[in-house]
Amino acid sequence: MKELKILGIVAAFTLVLYWGVEPFAHSQMHKHVEGEGLKYSDLKPAPKGDAARGEALAAACVGCHSINVKNMPAPMDPVMSAQTYGVNPPDLSLAGKVMDEKFFAHFLLNPAEVTKSKHFAMPPSAGSLQDAADIVAYFKSIAPKEVTPKETYEFACGRCHANRYGNWTQIGEVPKTKSNIKTGVDLDALEFKKNLGIYQNKLADYMGKLPPDLSIIIRARSEHFLETLVENPQSQLPGTAMPRVGLNKEGMEKVIEYLEETGDPSKHARSAVGPWVILFFFIFTILAYLWKKSIWKGHY
Amino acid sequence: MAHFDENAKPFSHQWLNERLAIDTLKRVLSTEYWIPKNINFLWAMGMVLAATFGLLLISGIFLLMYYQPNVDLAFDSVNYTIMSEVGYGWLWRHIHGVGASVVFLIIYIHMFTGIYYGSYKRGRELIWLSGMLLFVAFSAEAFSGYMLPWGQMSYWAGMVITNLFAGGSLHADSLVEWIRGDYVPGQAFLNRFFMLHVLLIPLAIIGLIVLHFGTLRIPHVNNQDGEEIDFEEAAKLYKEGKVKESKVIPFNPVFLSKDVFVMGVYFIFFFYLVFYHFEFAMDPVNFDPADPLKTPAHIYPEWYFLWSYEVLRPFSTDVGLIAFAIAQVIFFMLPFLDKSPNVAPASKRGLFKYWFWAMLIDMIVLTFMGKLPPEGIWSTIGLLAAIFFFVLWIALPIITKKEKKL
Amino acid sequence: MANNTKGRRDFMGMALGGFTALGGLGALYAMKRTWDPLPSVKAAGFTTLNMKDYKENELVVEKWRGKPIFVLKQSAETIEKLKKEKPDDLKRLIKVGDGHYTVCVGLCTHLGCIPGFRPETQDFLCACHGGVYDITAEVTKAPPPRGLDIPPYKIDGDKLVLGETGPEYEKMLADGITMPV
Numbered sequence: 001m002k003e004l005k006i007l008g009i010v011a012a013f014t015l016v017l018y019w020g021v022e023p024f025a026h027s028q029m030h031k032h033v034e035g036e037g038l039k040y041s042d043l044k045p046a047p048k049g050d051a052a053r054g055e056a057l058a059a060a061c062v063g064c065h066s067i068n069v070k071n072m073p074a075p076m077d078p079v080m081s082a083q084t085y086g087v088n089p090p091d092l093s094l095a096g097k098v099m100d101e102k103f104f105a106h107f108l109l110n111p112a113e114v115t116k117s118k119h120f121a122m123p124p125s126a127g128s129l130q131d132a133a134d135i136v137a138y139f140k141s142i143a144p145k146e147v148t149p150k151e152t153y154e155f156a157c158g159r160c161h162a163n164r165y166g167n168w169t170q171i172g173e174v175p176k177t178k179s180n181i182k183t184g185v186d187l188d189a190l191e192f193k194k195n196l197g198i199y200q201n202k203l204a205d206y207m208g209k210l211p212p213d214l215s216i217i218i219r220a221r222s223e224h225f226l227e228t229l230v231e232n233p234q235s236q237l238p239g240t241a242m243p244r245v246g247l248n249k250e251g252m253e254k255v256i257e258y259l260e261e262t263g264d265p266s267k268h269a270r271s272a273v274g275p276w277v278i279l280f281f282f283i284f285t286i287l288a289y290l291w292k293k294s295i296w297k298g299h300y
Numbered sequence: 301m302a303h304f305d306e307n308a309k310p311f312s313h314q315w316l317n318e319r320l321a322i323d324t325l326k327r328v329l330s331t332e333y334w335i336p337k338n339i340n341f342l343w344a345m346g347m348v349l350a351a352t353f354g355l356l357l358i359s360g361i362f363l364l365m366y367y368q369p370n371v372d373l374a375f376d377s378v379n380y381t382i383m384s385e386v387g388y389g390w391l392w393r394h395i396h397g398v399g400a401s402v403v404f405l406i407i408y409i410h411m412f413t414g415i416y417y418g419s420y421k422r423g424r425e426l427i428w429l430s431g432m433l434l435f436v437a438f439s440a441e442a443f444s445g446y447m448l449p450w451g452q453m454s455y456w457a458g459m460v461i462t463n464l465f466a467g468g469s470l471h472a473d474s475l476v477e478w479i480r481g482d483y484v485p486g487q488a489f490l491n492r493f494f495m496l497h498v499l500l501i502p503l504a505i506i507g508l509i510v511l512h513f514g515t516l517r518i519p520h521v522n523n524q525d526g527e528e529i530d531f532e533e534a535a536k537l538y539k540e541g542k543v544k545e546s547k548v549i550p551f552n553p554v555f556l557s558k559d560v561f562v563m564g565v566y567f568i569f570f571f572y573l574v575f576y577h578f579e580f581a582m583d584p585v586n587f588d589p590a591d592p593l594k595t596p597a598h599i600y601p602e603w604y605f606l607w608s609y610e611v612l613r614p615f616s617t618d619v620g621l622i623a624f625a626i627a628q629v630i631f632f633m634l635p636f637l638d639k640s641p642n643v644a645p646a647s648k649r650g651l652f653k654y655w656f657w658a659m660l661i662d663m664i665v666l667t668f669m670g671k672l673p674p675e676g677i678w679s680t681i682g683l684l685a686a687i688f689f690f691v692l693w694i695a696l697p698i699i700t701k702k703e704k705k706l
Numbered sequence: 707m708a709n710n711t712k713g714r715r716d717f718m719g720m721a722l723g724g725f726t727a728l729g730g731l732g733a734l735y736a737m738k739r740t741w742d743p744l745p746s747v748k749a750a751g752f753t754t755l756n757m758k759d760y761k762e763n764e765l766v767v768e769k770w771r772g773k774p775i776f777v778l779k780q781s782a783e784t785i786e787k788l789k790k791e792k793p794d795d796l797k798r799l800i801k802v803g804d805g806h807y808t809v810c811v812g813l814c815t816h817l818g819c820i821p822g823f824r825p826e827t828q829d830f831l832c833a834c835h836g837g838v839y840d841i842t843a844e845v846t847k848a849p850p851p852r853g854l855d856i857p858p859y860k861i862d863g864d865k866l867v868l869g870e871t872g873p874e875y876e877k878m879l880a881d882g883i884t885m886p887v
């Protein structure tokens with residue numbers, strides 16, 4: 001039929017056009033980084049660790065870090081920490097859960113080299129690979145069974161990257177405050193802003209620039225980009241100050257899930273509504289076809 | 301003096317007829333607006349365009365409820381408030397974004413249908429010219445809308461496109477500042493483009509659509525063979541009940557029923573894109589907030605502007621600008637550059653057939669090159685395609701003049 | 707259009723029209739949802755008042771959901787006087803700790819102006835159309851149809867959380883002391 005032939009030609013040109021301006025153009029614009037599925041193959045396997053020995057060794061960690069699952073607080077608040085180290089050291093409760101074991105062990109031995117960032121505030125913190133493996137075993141033993149996407153983000157990314165759509169700043173959630181009814185001044189909010197400002201200035205000095213807010217990064221970059229970037233920042237952004245954080249598969253999944261929650265919150269609604277709308281137009285088209293047929297009867 | 305029947309019931313058929321001539325209106329605009337029978341679904345593209353404009357209008361109205369035309373708030377008002385807080389805000393936004401892109405696909409199909417069948421000649425010049433005005437208005441509408449989310453692409457497209465008005469070595473910098481209301485795209489710029497996008501240009505578009513429809517009424521639409529139909533004769537046959545013998549059909553309900561069917565197919569495609577494939581219409585780079593101190597690594601216009609952008613790009617500033625200016629208006633000249641006496645499909649018109657396909661393919665090549673980084677072989681291909689574009693236009697009057705009357 | 711097909715045509719036309727109207731209803735629903743207040747607006751609808759901060763016989767205006775809230779701590783004398791003269795009004799007071807408080811939305815139940823407190827006469831006068839309310843914000847002179855509305859509240863120790871519904875507020879609703887706001 002002639003009309004189908006015409007439709008075929010129109011569709012073919014449309015598809016060629018689409019191919020040229022989307023998949024083809026993007027393949028030429030962005031270099032493709034393969035990634036290695038979080039194998040961290042530049043690091044040797046670590047020996048098996050002993051959690052009991054690790055517990056004793058880990059006592060040194062609380063000199064800088066908190067371990068909330070063990071009710072061990074940090075010696076300084078985030079702002080003070082940033083003034084001292086440039087960044088706030090993370091709470092270690094989740095470390096054994098979301099970090100790759102092998103990476104974690106080598107990281108304790110030589111943080112700057114393993115994270116591939118020139119200056120890393122944390123000093124080498126284990127005497128031997130065996131000591132490191134023991135500490136890792138300890139953190140694995142105390143980690144909670146389940147972690148939420150948000151907690152993982154806070155641990156892995158949130159001390160450098162804010163996420164304003166998730167109400168998250170580098171020094172924690174934005175608190176609920178109240179302004180003075182007579183003047184409209186909200187001193188608590190101003191105080192928080194000031195502390196955040198101090199933290200961000202220090203962080204920017206430490207990293208060279210302020211790491212970007214990640215609220216909607218999931219739509220600005222592809223998921224593949226983010227995964228390979230986190231696996232090895234140097235592969236996507238050579239020379240970047242961002243450290244390799246050594247997430248394992250679960251950690252990566254949780255971080256991506258959080259970025260989807262804040263950056264693409266309509267995903268579920270889309271997949272719930274989509275089929276109905278398409279179905280509606282299918283039936284609409286069938287009815288329209290029958291209507292057309294009945295009207296055109298006798299015209300040829 | 302008109303006649304008003306005292307006894308007619310208010311709002312009854314007779315009452316309305318005496319005041320509004322509804323029967324006459326209905327006859328003139330729909331039941332006796334004759335359309336040739338010999339047409340295909342490409343003639344439904346006009347109504348598809350009108351429907352898409354309707355979707356853009358409705359979705360735009362609902363976006364407007366929470367959009368904030370403020371450089372500090374615009375980005376989050378779109379990406380946070382509308383996308384995650386407003387009930388079905390994401391739906392309006394995706395309809396609007398996809399609609400803005402797809403409307404150009406349909407416009408191009410509509411235009412090339414006109415070119416293929418020679419529907420811009422012999423009484424149909426004004427249809428073509430008003431259509432071109434619509435194309436320009438839609439381009440301005442899309443550009444101004446693209447500024448509104450105030451992302452990196454908004455900002456840098458605003459910077460680059462307004463700089464075109466400096467006119468190269470004319471250095472009309474004060475004109476550029478006048479357009480922006482500032483030295484750089486800033487608050488004044490966002491506010492005025494917001495005004496253009498939601499008020500002035502939509503008003504112009506609505507007016508132009510009315511004009512476009514008006515220009516169709518007397519010459520009637522063309523048909524697949526470019527045959528000149530005696531519409532009065534054919535209409536008489538139709539009204540006598542010789543439906544089969546008549547070469548025409550009334551717009552309502554006969555042609556309309558086909559339009560609606562085509563629209564149905566189109567809506568399936570459209571909403572498939574809205575729900576499952578919207579990324580192509582919403583550039584990732586625009587999900588980074590505007591940063592006046594950092595240009596993105598790759599900047600390029602939306603796909604529908606790429607061919608004319610590529611006409612600008614391979615040349616030096618001044619030549620590029622002139623080439624670009626010509627490319628913007630050259631399609632207006634089509635009815636006057638085509639010297640052939642024939643109104644017929646390109647396939648029957650000798651050399652013009654090759655001209656048609658060459659033009660289509662050249663514009664697609666230009667479109668591809670417009671998005672690729674301007675380096676190496678891509679630059680060369682872009683330059684050749686741009687030159688070829690002008691060669692085709694120079695050749696048009698020559699080859700059409702030679703055409704024999706069919 | 708041949709006449710013999712008219713019946714079928716009308717039927718199909720109507721089926722299509724009806725089905726389209728159904729889709730229109732769906733679209734209307736989405737539009738209605740777009741007009742709803744945002745979740746963040748609704749979530750922000752809580753205000754906590756520290757009742758210890760208020761002094762007797764001093765009207766303080768707070769803000770809840772963008773509306774002015776009158777808070778007036780009643781003195782022992784007032785309570786005594788009410789017991790004798792207007793025992794019903796006592797039901798309008800909220801007891802937190804040892805104090806008795808009038809807490810109400812400071813918008814006239816007539817057409818929404820803000821009534822002014824008059825310490826001399828111990829009442830509220832709405833200047834817009836002359837409505838008067840007594841010290842517990844019960845109406846004493848028309849046009850307002852009823853006393854000032856009491857916002858949903860929950861007593862939490864010394865604090866009063868506006869926007870949450872506690873048993874005391876539910877009882878007030880059940881007794882018809884106030885209308886739901």
Ligand code: HEM
Pocket residue numbers: 353356357359360361363364367378393396397399400403438441442443445446447448449497498499502505582
């Ligand atoms: C006539 C055809 C129209 C076209 C081609 C068009 C095009 C666009 C484009 C390309 C965008 C940016 C899309 C995005 O990034 O989401 C946009 C945004 C917007 N448009 Fe339109 N538009 C049209 C009509 C309208 C009308 C009639 C209104 C309102 C009366 C409107 C209101 C808006 C608003 C408020 C935005 C900002 C929200 C957003 O960026 O998502 N548009 N438009």
Ligand code: FES
Pocket residue numbers: 814815816817818819832833834835836837849850
């Ligand atoms: S608004 Fe208060 S008396 Fe009318």
